[in-house]
Amino acid sequence: MAYDIIIKNGRFFDGSGGPSGVRHLGIRDGRVEAISESPLDETGAKDVIDATDRWVMPGFxxxxxxxxxxxxxxxxxxxxxxxxxxxxxxxxxxxxxxxxxxxxxxxxxxxxxxxxxxxxxxxxxxxxxxxxxxxxxxxxxxxxxxxxxxxxxxxxxxxxxxxxxxxxxxxxxxxxxxxxxxxxxxxxxxxxxxxxxxxxxxxxxxxxxxxxxxxxxxxxxxxxxxxxxxxxxxxxxxxxxxxxxxxxxxxxxxxxxxxxxxxxxxxxxxxxxxxxxxxxxxxxxxxxxxxxxxxxxxxxxxxxxxxxxxxxxxxVYADGMDLVVFEEFGAGEAALHLADELERNELLKDEAYRRWFRRDYESKFQPRVWHRDFYDAEIVDCPNPKVIGKTFGQVADEQSIHPVDAFLDLVVEHGRKLRWKTTIxxxxxxxxxxxxxxxxxxxxxxxxxxxxxxxxxxxxxxxxxxxxxxxxxxxxxxxxxxxxxxxxxxxxxxxxNVDAGRLAVGRRADVTVVNPAGLNHELGDYHEEPVEMLGGMPRMVRRNDEAVSTVIINGRVAYREGKFSDDYCAQGRWGRLLKAGVADSIDTPLAGGTEMPVKGKAAGAV
Missing domain, CATH: 3.20.20.140 (Metal-dependent hydrolases)
Known part of the structure; x- marks a missing residue:
């Protein structure tokens, strides 16, 4: 019987931590049908993926x-x-x-x-x-x-x-x-x-x-x-x-x-x-x-x-004050409590509030996650182009004011149009x-x-x-x-305790093909992508489409070379609900109730 998908010539990782090596995978009816050291018969195969110089591994x-x-x-x-x-x-x-x-x-x-x-x-x-x-x-x-x-x-x-x-x-x-x-x-x-x-x-x-x-x-x-x-x-x-x-x-x-x-x-x-x-x-x-x-x-x-x-x-990035780390101290929490931007701005302009914020900012004894250092917070976008690329501390020094005041002044003036980043x-x-x-x-x-x-x-x-x-x-x-x-x-x-994370004969074919040449600094590059369900709000993402060549879910190609399949998530069954301790979400317990069984031939079997 012909395979639905053959992945050939890739460096194969089975997800067990065992040795990797060049293998050829045959997939049929959503399952791994063959893992072979020698090439598989491609006759009648609906899709043949050449994974030369690629890494073939279980989906993450x-x-x-x-x-x-x-x-x-x-x-x-x-x-x-x-x-x-x-x-x-x-x-x-x-x-x-x-x-x-x-x-x-x-x-x-x-x-x-x-x-x-x-x-x-x-x-x-x-x-x-x-x-x-x-x-x-x-x-x-x-x-x-x-x-x-x-x-x-x-x-x-x-x-x-x-x-x-x-x-x-x-x-x-x-x-x-x-x-x-x-x-x-x-x-x-x-x-x-x-x-x-x-x-x-x-x-x-x-x-x-x-x-x-x-x-x-x-x-x-x-x-x-x-x-x-x-x-x-x-x-x-x-x-x-x-x-x-x-x-x-x-x-x-x-x-x-x-x-x-x-x-x-x-x-x-x-x-x-x-x-x-x-x-x-x-x-x-x-x-x-x-x-x-x-x-x-x-x-x-x-x-x-x-x-x-x-x-x-x-x-992390923030639009104005919209960042969870401000919840960790009283002055920040008080500002985030106010959903209305005008109300919030009135609070931020109040000198008593600013003294409170400065005390929280300078406190050496309050437990914290955020480093609370505006010299380590860079402005990446703002209607005022003169401040882009500077830290709030640098802006403060130029104006001879406290870094907290420089930050709050810019938030009041520009609101969520002020975008900045820091590493926590x-x-x-x-x-x-x-x-x-x-x-x-x-x-x-x-x-x-x-x-x-x-x-x-x-x-x-x-x-x-x-x-x-x-x-x-x-x-x-x-x-x-x-x-x-x-x-x-x-x-x-x-x-x-879920049925995932391994590639073996008989197991569900969830496969990721990685191009190691794409594992470079571009993985950290900043991009934005609108989210339709959020009214087009731009989502912050990191993208390097060269890094992942192919993604297969349940034996079907979902993503390949930077594009999703036309029928992805629209026709037939793709992902499954994975239940704890159950093999492939059917009424078959996993081995021992705690660990996955490795079915069929071991990785590398012909």
């Missing part, structure tokens, strides 16, 4: 996205797929769109993830017909998705559903016994139908949008550890995953997450995925503490805790290599689908491959290309 897994609304209105998720991502995980940070009403979901998502609320509401009101995890799964199983999708249930989602949004953000209230039981039942139901686990949030930065409860923290932040513990107990019993964020500013409760993960005495460990391990400019040593804690937790306490980290400089973390390549090589770290945390004007880490897998390639070329100690591919594919698929 993006472990931290906020595509929950975009998946409804623009299910191709093209900005991820074009970079070789074939599986995404959503429902992170306590946020999902499963149980709460559309407007409640929009209030949960929009300010936290910097998405225009009106468009999030529109997408949810148009598509949301479900109110339970089971109904949501039924919807996704019929939805024409681009990449494969796995998901967490969000704690803020179920807490607001059960308690009502207003009660769920009242710090004086705790769920009644009946409400707690309802949350437990919703979590059990979600796990029954294949959710990966539960996501929670303890970082106080994250605030509600809308007018009803604006600037309240996310509902999950108001829970106590007794409430968390009830839900953790279910996850531990069911061998599922907790995804969360410690208090990123103080970082103290990170120890509680380590103890939660620990397999103490006769208790089994709990998988815990946390954001984020990073080499921040504010605290040069914090990455050491994070990785040491993961090592102690996993080795000495028998835990299973993983930090997520993005393998590239954590560069991962600015030292040698330290970034140490972080990304650590066994307690997962490569990811792209926040894909969120912060569309602030950051662009969609192509993070390509940056990681570039790190490995350049280290190999220069002789620097880092990791092999085979291990780097495994870190992006098989390692995470196994840990999240």
């Amino acid at each position: 897994l993006d472990n931290h996205t906020h595509y929950d609304a975009e998946l409804l209105a623009a299910p191709g998720l093209t900005e991820s797929v074009r970079h070789g991502v074939t599986t995404i995980v959503m429902g992170s940070c306590s946020l999902s769109t499963v149980c709460a009403a559309p407007k409640d979901c929009a209030d949960l998502f929009s300010r936290v993830e910097a998405l225009p609320r009106e468009h999030v509401v529109a997408a949810l009101e148009q598509h949301k017909t479900w109110q339970t995890p089971t109904e949501y799964v039924r919807f996704l199983e019929q939805h024409h998705m681009g990449p494969n999708v796995a998901m967490f249930l969000g704690h803020s989602d179920i807490r607001s559903k059960v308690m009502g949004l207003g009660r769920s953000v009242n710090e004086r209230l705790r769920p009644t016994p009946e409400e707690m039981k309802q949350m437990e039942d919703l979590l059990e139901e979600a796990l029954d139908v294949g959710f990966l686990g539960l996501s929670t949030m303890t970082n106080p930065w994250d605030k509600l949008d809308g007018e009803r409860y604006r600037s309240s923290q996310l509902p999950s932040c108001y829970a106590g550890w007794g409430e968390y513990g009830r839900l953790h107990k279910i996850l531990r019993k069911r061998r599922r995953i907790l995804q969360s964020a410690p208090n990123i500013t103080t970082k103290v409760n990170t120890v509680l997450f380590a103890l939660t993960s620990a397999g103490l005495f006769f208790r089994r460990p709990l998988k815990v995925a946390l954001i984020t391990a990073a080499d921040t400019k504010a605290y040069w040593f914090i990455w050491i503490l994070a990785t040491k804690l993961a090592g102690i937790t996993n080795r000495l306490l028998r835990g299973n805790m993983k930090w997520q980290t993005v393998p590239m400089p954590f560069e 973390a991962n600015h030292r390549p040698e330290i970034l290599r140490k972080i990304t090589a650590h066994s307690g770290v997962h490569i990811g945390f792209a926040d894909s689908g969120a912060h569309v004007r602030n950051m662009a880490f969609y192509n993070f897998p390509l940056h990681f491959l570039r790190m490995a390639k350049e280290a190999q070329e220069t002789g620097e100690k880092f990791m092999s290309l085979e291990k780097a591919v495994w870190r992006l594919t098989g390692e995470q698929a196994d840990w999240y």
Whole structure:
């Protein structure tokens, strides 16, 4: 029988971390049919892809996205797929769109993830017909998705559903016994139908949008550890995953997450995925503490805790004051509370407010993530061309004023037309290599689908491959290309317990073909692309179309040489809903319930 697709002459990585080599792949009916050292018979093949001088590997897994609304209105998720991502995980940070009403979901998502609320509401009101995890799964199983999708249930989602949004953000209230039981039942139901686990949030930065409860923290932040513990107990019993964020500013409760993960005495460990391990400019040593804690937790306490980290400089852009880091101190939070630009400008002009902002800016004792250095913040666009290319500190020096005043003056004068950038973390390549090589770290945390004007880490897998390639070329100690591919594919698929990340005979054919010549500095080049579902708002992206030659999802070519297939996400089935512990989303358990079976011939078999 003829193959649907043959990929020939490529350097083949199977996603296991094992040796690579030139192989020929035959794909039929969405599956890998053959992996051969010798050429395959091309007779009758519908498509033959010559991968000479290319790397052929499993599609990448993006472990931290906020595509929950975009998946409804623009299910191709093209900005991820074009970079070789074939599986995404959503429902992170306590946020999902499963149980709460559309407007409640929009209030949960929009300010936290910097998405225009009106468009999030529109997408949810148009598509949301479900109110339970089971109904949501039924919807996704019929939805024409681009990449494969796995998901967490969000704690803020179920807490607001059960308690009502207003009660769920009242710090004086705790769920009644009946409400707690309802949350437990919703979590059990979600796990029954294949959710990966539960996501929670303890970082106080994250605030509600809308007018009803604006600037309240996310509902999950108001829970106590007794409430968390009830839900953790279910996850531990069911061998599922907790995804969360410690208090990123103080970082103290990170120890509680380590103890939660620990397999103490006769208790089994709990998988815990946390954001984020990073080499921040504010605290040069914090990455050491994070990785040491993961090592102690996993080795000495028998835990299973993983930090997520993005393998590239954590560069952020802002339009005026629209940037989440301002939520970490009082003066910034007060400004972001005011959605109306005129009201906000009146506040920014007030001298008492400016004194408050300067105190926060200059404080040496306030915990922080942002370095709070306007000499390290470059203006990239402004109606006043004289300031473009300068830092706010330089502008201040020219005018003999404080950097805070220079910044606020420009924000008042130009509003969101003032665009600037800074790098918060991962600015030292040698330290970034140490972080990304650590066994307690997962490569990811792209926040894909969120912060569309602030950051662009969609192509993070390509940056990681570039790190490995350049280290190999220069002789620097880092990791092999085979291990780097495994870190992006098989390692995470196994840990999240989803059927992805490996190429073997009989497995689903999710394939990315990489052109190593394209793994260069252009991966970091800044571009913008309008997002139709957000009313044409320009999304910040990073693009080098030379880096990825072909992306195949479920045995079908989705993307090739800079263009998507005409029928991509329009006809037939592309991505699948991937359920925890289930092979290819059918009722076949994965081997042992924890790791992927490698079916058929091993990589390299003829």
